[in-house]
Amino acid sequence: MKLREFEGKRVFAEAGIPVPRGRVIRPGDEPGDLDEFGDEVVLKAQVDVGGRGKAGGVVICPTAEAPARAGDLFGTTIRGLPVTEILVEERLPIVHEYYCAVMVDRSTSQPVVLFAEAGGVEIEETAKNDPDRVRRVGISPLLSGLPPFAVRDLVGAAPKALAPIVSALYRAFLANDAILAEINPLAILEDGRVMAVDAKVIVDDNALARQGIAQNRDLSEREREAERHGFSYVELDGDVGVVGNGAGLTMATLDLIEHYGLRAANFLDVGGGADRERVAHAVRLLALSPGVRVIIVNLLGGITRCDEVALGIVDAGVRQRIIVRMAGTNEEEGRAILGEHGYEMYGSMDEAVAAAAGGTR
Amino acid sequence: MILADRKSGVIVAGATGRQGLFHIGLMNDYAREVGGTGVVAGVTPGKGGQEAAGVPVYNSIREALREHDAQASVIFVPASAAGDSIMESAANGLELAVAITEHIPVHDTMKAINYARLYGTTVIGPNCPGLISPGEAKLGIMPAHLARPGPVGVVSRSGTLTYEIVDELSRAGIGQSTVVGIGGDPVIGSTFTDILARFERDPTTKAVVLVGEVGGALEQEGAASTSLPLVAYIAGVSAPPDKRMGHAGAIVEGGEGDARSKIRALEGMGIAVASRPSEIPDLVRPYL
Structure with a gap:
């Protein structure tokens, strides 16, 4: 997780590295007396992006103007991120x-x-x-x-x-x-x-846990929710939802989706030993993401039980089209369960993604 | 075949947890099938004297080695203690430590790997599925039924994607000498370079499939280090920058480690790169 500049400087100060005198202000804060920082100050937006200076996130101004200029900066976004914290620092020669x-x-x-x-x-x-x-x-x-x-x-x-x-x-x-x-x-x-x-x-x-950091700020709310279920999840901007097991296989599924001219809505790795409940959770999570029109489930493993996975998909009961590729124990039973409920199942990932391409084009 | 064969005796660290119990069973099923040694003992501090999936459990590797002959460990212990378990394996003279555990803090991993180097212990992983030499030995969690003995080495940063590719190879009638999952973490005990050097010395291995992904540059470094015929596949062509794609190490950082530049670099060395896993068997076949 990236620390913000003022947090990083706190870490440096604790290690004995000199840092400029400064203070963090937030919207609605009384900036208080800034005169201790001299005639001129630097206002630095605390946003988690690079190239902040070039994007207008750093302002040098006379100390007297600082509260007004900080007010302006709070109203802006830097590379799409709203400014909610500003580090006010002394200007150094x-x-x-x-x-x-x-x-x-x-x-x-x-x-x-x-x-x-x-x-x-x-x-x-x-x-x-x-x-x-x-x-x-x-x-x-x-x-x-x-x-x-x-x-x-x-x-x-x-x-x-x-x-x-x-x-x-x-x-x-x-x-x-x-x-x-x-x-x-x-x-x-x-x-x-x-x-x-x-x-x-x-x-x-x-x-993070042993550093006393309770929450990974780099993740979105939905990504954190997924993490609580033990999934690895990344939001993307397409309309094909993906559930896979294992990071590599899930990435390869995403790549295949791109290969067939489609766009993935997410990366979701359910992890090892996916059972009925986890699969249902994962499928529901994707179905609730805005813009997901079709969901591809790609699970492979010696210990994955296909009948369990099939029941999980049926349990999820979502309205979107679901295309399943799975291989493992009890494949035939899984295929029968899915067939009974009208879901599509394929033996290879190429076939599964090709089917999605055929159906959504 | 590299790293382990049917004579290799294995100690499982973290033997009494759910994962440990389950995989001792599977590893020893495989050992019985191929007539190998398999797992001879388990280790869980404080659980000495118990039994786990049919093997005796000891409080430490040191105690286990008093009663059993073993050359390797397979580590399932939780992340906070897994680095220690790698060091314990090294300090007790094991030749090989395979760390399955995911989420080990990277500072612990760096320390453990550098400590193991002092003892000449080879570390595979962490955050890996282990390895299988079809017909000889399985150390880890790979599904054994997909693999067939043969002349192709497989080395991969992934787990299930490796199974997918092994399955593609086996279905195409192409067997494997050894399949090694080196792990999805940014810092791992054995890199592509290390494993390729072993394959190069192995008379049964005629070609190697290298399975990489976004993050770092280990794929190019490995490819440049070997004279073996290679076929590569790189996952994550569609991965966005600065996002961790499931594996701690699978991240394009500061504009570096993206899949396309890896593919370009590999192709620049004359290596065939598959654009999807199903193409791999046809790309490997000419080398056999």
């Missing part, structure tokens, strides 16, 4: 912007720390076009922190004041079960102080 991040490296199964002497908005371009300017050091996860040589290799000839920040960022990465912890820009100010001007932290979804 920046001399140079660096980049520092820690992330999980899939190729080596270790954390990797990145550092670049040229940070800021162009870092992605730099990483792509001139990757040698981003220094990378892999770290054994068996260590509890960064060894000094790694910090020296990362910081190189950049100011020594950056070294403790790099170490602290790594500690924050470990302590928060992060899959990404990024400071961009990591700024040197006119007076020589070092400051994390922005914060991007993504917490591992599998560690």
Whole structure:
């Protein structure tokens, strides 16, 4: 789950990384006395999208105008998301912007720390076009922190004041079960102080509970509802609902739907050992999603009992057309139950999706 | 055939839970059918002395190894303790640890995998269906009746999609040397590269089907590392960016790891990429 900037900065501050003085305000809040932040402030919309600055989500203004400008910002949307929180911060005189991040490296199964002497908005371009300017050091996860040589290799000839920040960022990465912890820009100010001007932290979804995070904000209400039933669910914008078992098979079903010129309404993986009740739940959940005209059920597995699945589909009793492909134990019994109730069943996923294409075109 | 054969003795960690009990039964059914060793013991801390699906249960792998000869573990323990179970397998000298468990925090997985490396233990998974060498051994939860012995290796990040493809191959009369599910998590103990290196050393494997999905770049890295004939399938062409498609690792992040760019990269290496699973047998056949 992505933390918002102000939450990420709280995490950084706890790890000993200096962050700008600031305060979060919400619509209807009395902004209170902002004079402590100096003559000028930065208003930063706390929305979960990238490219916020370019989309008008960051406003620099005299402190006296801040309440009015914040009021305007609350009325807007940034890349489709309404602004409900604004971080008001002191404006800082920046001399140079660096980049520092820690992330999980899939190729080596270790954390990797990145550092670049040229940070800021162009870092992605730099990483792509001139990757040698981003220094990378892999770290054994068996260590509890960064060894000094790694910090020296990362910081190189950049100011020594950056070294403790790099170490602290790594500690924050470990302590928060992060899959990404990024400071961009990591700024040197006119007076020589070092400051994390922005914060991007993504917490591992599998560690939310032990991090004390009750709810995954990255999921929609319907996606959370599905998660409570033990389903993996993603909303898409087509009209063909999909129930599958296993992430790969469900994705492959979606791809086949696209291959046949249709558009999937969702991704729903019911998980292992789908029984009557779970299947009924899943089919009902899709039937209630707006715009679903046809539902494809694609279940494969040695232990899936087709008669159970068939009964679940019948139990769901939804009005949409349902096309079933399943293979497993008691296939014949399942086919008989579905046939009795007028549902279509096919032996292969190609046939099932082709049937959907024939019927909805 | 790679990783395990009929002589491999297996310890199941998390033996007394629903999953553990059920799959000890299925693994040993298969072992009896093929004349293999199968699961010799179960482990659940605090449940030593009990029996699980016909095998004795011990409090630890250390205790189990005093009474039994085993080279591998299959791990069903809950996510919060599964990393520990991988480390326990390694510290007790097992050659192979197959972690079925899903939802292990990635920091636990990184630690466990790097710890296992110190002992030379091969980790498969986590969040995987395990492996099957048809006619020899089954370690994990794959439905055995779909697989047939033969010359094609299968290595996949998926579970049920692997069964689908194995079924397609078997129906087309193409058997498998070993089928390995390497897991759907972002960090896994054995990558495509690791498994392909084993297939390359295996005299029975003539070609490999590589089944990938969105997220990361392990497919391209693996394909570039081997000289074996490969046929690939990549799931998730229709997956939207920044959405986790069921597997923790199946996510297009920061514009990277999407299916189309993987397919382009693989085709650029001269590898045939199936646009749907049913095309795979015809693409593999010329290599046999």
